Amino acid sequence: MHAIAEPRAFLRSAVLEIILVVLCVALGITAPGFLTAENLLNVLRNVSMQGLIALGMTMVIIAGEIDLSVGSMVAFGGCLTAFLTGWFAGGAGFPMPAAVGTSIAATLIAGFLLGCFTGFMRTRYQVPSFITTLALLTGLFGAAELITNGFPLTPFPDWYNFIGGGYLFGIPFPALIFLLAFAVVHVLMNFTSFGRSVYAVGGNAEAARLSGINVTVVKILVLAITASLAALSGVMQSSEIMSGTATTAKGWELDVIAAVIIGGTSLMGGTGRVWGTLIGVIFLGVIMNGMTLLNVSEYWQHVVRGGLILTAVLINRLEARSS
Amino acid sequence: MTPSAHILETVGLRKEYPGTVALRDISLRFDGGKIHALLGKNGAGKSTLVKIFAGAVQQDAGEILLNGKPIDLRSPRDALRQGIAAVHQELSLVSGLTVAENILLGRLPKRKRGGGLIIDWEETYSRARTILDTLGVTIDVRTRAMDLGVAQQQSVEIAKAMSYNPSVLMLDEPTSALAHHETERLFGLLRTLAGRGVVLLYITHRLEEIHRIADTVTVLRNGELVGMIDIADATPATIVQMMFGEAVAKMRPPDVLMHRTPVMEVRSLSRKNAFQEVTFTLHAGEILGIAGLLGSGRTELLRSLFGADPHDSGDLLLNGAVVRPSNPIQMKSLGVVLSPENRKEEGLIQMLSTRANICLASLSRISRGGFTTRARERTVVNGNIREVDINVPDAEVAVSTLSGGNQQKVVVAKWLNTTPQIMLLDEPTRGIDIRAKQQMFQLIRELSSRGISCIVVSSELEELMDICHRILIMKRGKIAGEMFPHQSTLEELFAVCMQ
Numbered sequence: 001m002h003a004i005a006e007p008r009a010f011l012r013s014a015v016l017e018i019i020l021v022v023l024c025v026a027l028g029i030t031a032p033g034f035l036t037a038e039n040l041l042n043v044l045r046n047v048s049m050q051g052l053i054a055l056g057m058t059m060v061i062i063a064g065e066i067d068l069s070v071g072s073m074v075a076f077g078g079c080l081t082a083f084l085t086g087w088f089a090g091g092a093g094f095p096m097p098a099a100v101g102t103s104i105a106a107t108l109i110a111g112f113l114l115g116c117f118t119g120f121m122r123t124r125y126q127v128p129s130f131i132t133t134l135a136l137l138t139g140l141f142g143a144a145e146l147i148t149n150g151f152p153l154t155p156f157p158d159w160y161n162f163i164g165g166g167y168l169f170g171i172p173f174p175a176l177i178f179l180l181a182f183a184v185v186h187v188l189m190n191f192t193s194f195g196r197s198v199y200a201v202g203g204n205a206e207a208a209r210l211s212g213i214n215v216t217v218v219k220i221l222v223l224a225i226t227a228s229l230a231a232l233s234g235v236m237q238s239s240e241i242m243s244g245t246a247t248t249a250k251g252w253e254l255d256v257i258a259a260v261i262i263g264g265t266s267l268m269g270g271t272g273r274v275w276g277t278l279i280g281v282i283f284l285g286v287i288m289n290g291m292t293l294l295n296v297s298e299y300w301q302h303v304v305r306g307g308l309i310l311t312a313v314l315i316n317r318l319e320a321r322s323s
Numbered sequence: 324m325t326p327s328a329h330i331l332e333t334v335g336l337r338k339e340y341p342g343t344v345a346l347r348d349i350s351l352r353f354d355g356g357k358i359h360a361l362l363g364k365n366g367a368g369k370s371t372l373v374k375i376f377a378g379a380v381q382q383d384a385g386e387i388l389l390n391g392k393p394i395d396l397r398s399p400r401d402a403l404r405q406g407i408a409a410v411h412q413e414l415s416l417v418s419g420l421t422v423a424e425n426i427l428l429g430r431l432p433k434r435k436r437g438g439g440l441i442i443d444w445e446e447t448y449s450r451a452r453t454i455l456d457t458l459g460v461t462i463d464v465r466t467r468a469m470d471l472g473v474a475q476q477q478s479v480e481i482a483k484a485m486s487y488n489p490s491v492l493m494l495d496e497p498t499s500a501l502a503h504h505e506t507e508r509l510f511g512l513l514r515t516l517a518g519r520g521v522v523l524l525y526i527t528h529r530l531e532e533i534h535r536i537a538d539t540v541t542v543l544r545n546g547e548l549v550g551m552i553d554i555a556d557a558t559p560a561t562i563v564q565m566m567f568g569e570a571v572a573k574m575r576p577p578d579v580l581m582h583r584t585p586v587m588e589v590r591s592l593s594r595k596n597a598f599q600e601v602t603f604t605l606h607a608g609e610i611l612g613i614a615g616l617l618g619s620g621r622t623e624l625l626r627s628l629f630g631a632d633p634h635d636s637g638d639l640l641l642n643g644a645v646v647r648p649s650n651p652i653q654m655k656s657l658g659v660v661l662s663p664e665n666r667k668e669e670g671l672i673q674m675l676s677t678r679a680n681i682c683l684a685s686l687s688r689i690s691r692g693g694f695t696t697r698a699r700e701r702t703v704v705n706g707n708i709r710e711v712d713i714n715v716p717d718a719e720v721a722v723s724t725l726s727g728g729n730q731q732k733v734v735v736a737k738w739l740n741t742t743p744q745i746m747l748l749d750e751p752t753r754g755i756d757i758r759a760k761q762q763m764f765q766l767i768r769e770l771s772s773r774g775i776s777c778i779v780v781s782s783e784l785e786e787l788m789d790i791c792h793r794i795l796i797m798k799r800g801k802i803a804g805e806m807f808p809h810q811s812t813l814e815e816l817f818a819v820c821m822q
Contacts, residue, residue, distance in 0.1 A: 192693050193686035200683055203672035210631055210669050211684040211737065212655035270674045 012319055016264065016279050016312070023286060031293040039289065041172055047285035048178035049074070049164075049233045049240075050252055051278070054259045055185040056226030058277040061260055062189075063222045064202040064269030065122065065129040069136035070230040071252035073111060075245070076140040077234020079147045081107045082244025086155030096157050104235050111231025112224045114140075119220030129223065137253065144246035152243035164240030174236050181229065186274045198222060202269030258305070259284050262312040284308070328355030328520035329390055329406075329490035331376070336385035338371050338546075342756075345371040347546045349385070355490070355520040358513055359551075360527060360537035364566055364783065367543040369526055373493050376524075377409040378402030389490065408484035409493040414476050418469035423451035425468050426483045454482045458512055474505035481512065492516060493524040496617065498532060510536050528616050528782075530559060530818075542566055563814045567785060585643075586776050587659075587745055589628070592637035597623035598800040601637070605745065605778065608771045612787035613780045614820050615797030621780045622664050624797070625747045628778075629661035630654040641744075655684065658744030662734045662751055664780070666727070670734040673723040677715050678704045680722045680733050685740035707736040711766055728759025735766060746770060749780045764790050784816050796820055 011018065028035035053070045060067050081103045088099035114136065121127040147153075166173040189195035200208040201218045209215050238244050263280030265272025287308065291301050336349040346368045353359050363369045374380045376387070378396040386393050389405055396402050402409075416425045424431065427447055434443040451464040460478045468476060477497060484492055494513075498506045513536060517523055525537060533540060533554070540557045542549040542565040549565045587605040592598070598620035605611055615621045627634040630648035639646050641657055648654050651661070663669040671680050678697070681704045682689055689695055689703055704718045711732045715725060722733055731751055738746060748767070752760045767777050767790055781787050787794050788808045796804040796819050804819050 191696055193690040193695055194693065196679065196682065196686050196695065199675060199679065200672055203674045204668070207669050207672050208683070210629075210651055210661060210663055212651045212660075212741075213683070213686075214652055270672070 015315055015319065016262070016276065016283065020279060020283050020286065023283070023290070027286065027290040027293070031290050034290060034293055039293075041170075041175065043282070043285045043289045044175040044178075045172035046289070047281050048172070048174040049236050050256050050259065051178045051281040051285075052181050052233045052236075053226065053230045053252070054256045054263075054277050054281050055181055055274060056222070056229040057256050057260050058263070058265055058272055058274055059185065059189065059198055059222040060129075060226050061257075061265050061267060062202045062269060062272045063198045063219055064205065065219060065223060066257070066267075067115075067118070067129065067133045067223060067226050067230075068253045069114075069118075069133040069140060070226065070233075070256055071249045072137045072140035072144070073114070073227055073230035074234040074237055074249035074252060075247070076144045076147075077107050077111060077231035078238030078248060079144040079153065079234075079244035079246055080110060080231075081235050081238050082153035082155055083147045086153060089155060100156070100160060107231050107235055108228050111228040111234075115224030115227025116220055118227070119216075119223040122223070123216040123219050141246065144244075148244055148246050150246070152245045154243045156239070156242050160239050161242055162239070164236040164238070174240070177232075177236065182274065182278050189274050194218070194221070199270060202271075204270070255284070258309045261309060264312075264316055266316075280312075329522050330354055330388075331407075331491050331522045332388040332391075334386045334388065336372070336375065336387070337383050338368075338375065338380065339383050344546050346375075346382070346543075349543075349548050351541065351548065351551065353491075353522045353524065355522045356517050357538040358517055358523045358525055358536055360525050360533045360540045360554075361543070362527075362533075362540060362562065362566060363543035366545075367566075368546040369543055370495070371546075372543070373409065373495060373524070373526065376402065376407055376491065376493060378407070403487050403489075406487065406490035407493070408487050408489040408491070410477070410480045410484050410495065410497060412495045412497075414473070414480055416468040416471075416476055416479060419467060421465050421467055422455075422462055422471070422479050423448050423464040425479055426451045426454060426464075426486050428483070430486075450486075451482070454486050458482055458485060459515070460512075474508075477505075477509070478512075481509075485516075489521065491522040491524070493526075495526045496528065497525075498527065498529065506532075530562065533557065533562075544568060559818045560814060563817050567813060586641065587628075588638075588640040588643075590638040590640070592624070592627065592634055592639065594623060594627055594632070594634045597627070597632075598797075601802055603795055603802065605776050607776060608774045609793065610767060610771050610777045610779060610791045612791035612794035613778060613797055614784055614787055614794055614816065615780075616820070617782070619797045620800035621797045622749055625661060625749050625778065625780060626663075628654075629659060629747055631661065631663075655741055655743075658742070659747065660684070660738040660741060660743040660745070661747040662731070662738065662749060664749035664753075666730055666734060666753075671722050671730060673721070675722060676719045677708075677713070677722050677725065677733060678718040681707050681718075681736045681740065684737045688740065703740065704736075707739065710739070711736050712762060726755070726759070727753075728755035728762070731755055731759070731763060732766075735763075743775060746775060746777045747780075748777055750782065751779065752781060752783060752786060760786070784820065785813055788813055788816060 033039055057067060057070065084103035084106055085099050088094040088102055089096050094102065118129055118132045118136065121132045122129050162173060164174055168176055189198065197213050197218045200213055201215050205215050237248055241248065259280040260277050261267065262283060263273065263276030265276060284305070287304065288301060291304065331353040333349050333351045336346055338346040349372065361369050371380065375382050378399045378401045381397060387396060388394065394405050396405065417428065427450060432443045432446040432450065433440040448464050455462060455464065458478065458481065460482065462471065462475055462478065468479065471479065497509060513523055527533065537554050539551055539553055540562065541551040542562070544566060584607040585604045586607050589601055589603050592601045601624055613621045623632065626632045628639065628648060630650045630653055639648060646657060667673065672683070678700055682700050686695070689700055701718060708715060708718065713729050713732045713736065715729060722730060725733065751763055767779065770777055779787065779791060791808055794806045794808060794816065795802050796806065806816055
């Protein structure tokens, strides 16, 4: 009985991974140029900025919260970095590397503090994170427009392009950042007491509180980490396009949440895996890349993506029911 | 008895649940026009009987007869159609809807308008008002349920039940949330209904109430009918005898030790609408029981001692030092821990594994520098599983799959990892089987012999008599008395509690 049960359990727990492998094989056969190192690295690069945010979003959703402001945070982060770089290098007379470094640090801190704000509203005044981040979604977009005055800011030196567009050891630099962040968040969620607390808080906040877990700190931290990752993603995005642009990254929040959900994390909180999110992110990237290679129209790509989200959640529900 | 009085009878009613017989050959006759008190300990079968009448569960054998005719109750809808209505202990109004909508929920009167049916609000309000008027209740039918006090909500629940024009009305501990004058009003209402020939079944734990409202007393014990007696014959001694059976003088275990060192001193602790001027001292290794009915403030007291809820005034001293409990994190670090009344919702995180639940309160102790691994946690957890004897195939199974007894042991194990000094246990034996109860008592005695003090809240008086060194009796938010089990009898405790 053991011999039969175990492979079955394995198949069930690895549904998404198996589908991803099958998909890659199918695309390798049908789509010209899919299974080349260059294209696969390109996929990884394309997903890295949204993927970075998805890692944080996984923690937020497991903790029973949501962050709708990440797309605007990317735009805001990019614009803030560009604005500050211009200001430090121009008016303040910083040498360029110092100006860029200070601006990036300031942007990450701004992201962290905005995440803390959402967490504070949630824990102190019981304002749902859905509401606060919905407000930030609009507010930060407006702030980005105000910073840039409606035009892209381009204060960056050429070498700045490395962060979002460079290669290290033949691997896209943003992909390296993404994979490094994955490793950190994976360890955080699986091998630290903080990670255990995140699952506990999302599973049942009151029981966690009555077990002496600091629910306030956990909620504030996951939201702050995610907002910081979104701000970092904004820095990378501004580096890739070499400007601070307010209209970039529109609607990213939905792509990010979709990847997390496809990865098996429940919107109800308490369950989910960082590994699943990595697979979900890559899965969406592969599908998009494959359809582009196969010359599927962009409109169809959206329809397919919608279908995928629904199918993935359905599979998760059926699996949960059968086990 | 009025000529139109209804009669509810059962013949050989039987209900089994896996492992237990909840009701065994119950043959009863409840006459209309009278108020029938239904008594029994937890698990005696009262609620199963009420659920069968309400159509929520079906009997395995036997018949129910209403006015001499056998009736088939397959769903709550069937029961309502037959005129059997129930008011449950937990109020179930939809808080955002008006009183009128709540009373007529699912049956709102409609009228034709432009080819379609729309709600006839005039009719809805007037019908609801008529029902409330006949009950002598003055509440505006347009008030939303959320704006009503508990007593008013109770009245609306009764009005809702009355809107079905019932021949049988069942009330489950309806006064537990009511103030004195509200209880008086409710009793007046019930007498009015009885006067109309309605069969009234009244479940309560308050003995004084029985004498003020009931005409007969029916006692169940271990799923069997002990008897139905007239209120005139229902002395406290008779009722205790019927509820508990032959009083067996149990040997208290010899290994319960107690030191005279005070570890916790509570001085005039008060919380508005919960408990007032509570003063007591807990000693090292002492097992202190708190007896009291639901709503007596016992749960609120434990929660405040644990810092889960604030208190308004009074002092708490731990080992002689004044402490102001502000949150569970602080109290945990001071060695005061709580196993909450609502084990499933507040004591455990159901979707997580047994391992994760046991580690929940001691994550920082188990981890090294914030880092932890499953292997490290498993070593700790396996030790706990052996220590408190949790019956679980593997520490990774979801805690939701465990039995009530094992879940309770997980809660205790969770706290043992924090090396507590004082354990507050709120209804630790509720919903768990006899064997698990015995194990839980053994565990509490072991804690006591290790010098850990326990405060045990329980509705099961004989359990408190068995394990406690001392019992405090709580009534309406106040400590009403103190008893020492080795000097008193269960009857005496019962009499103090219920008067």
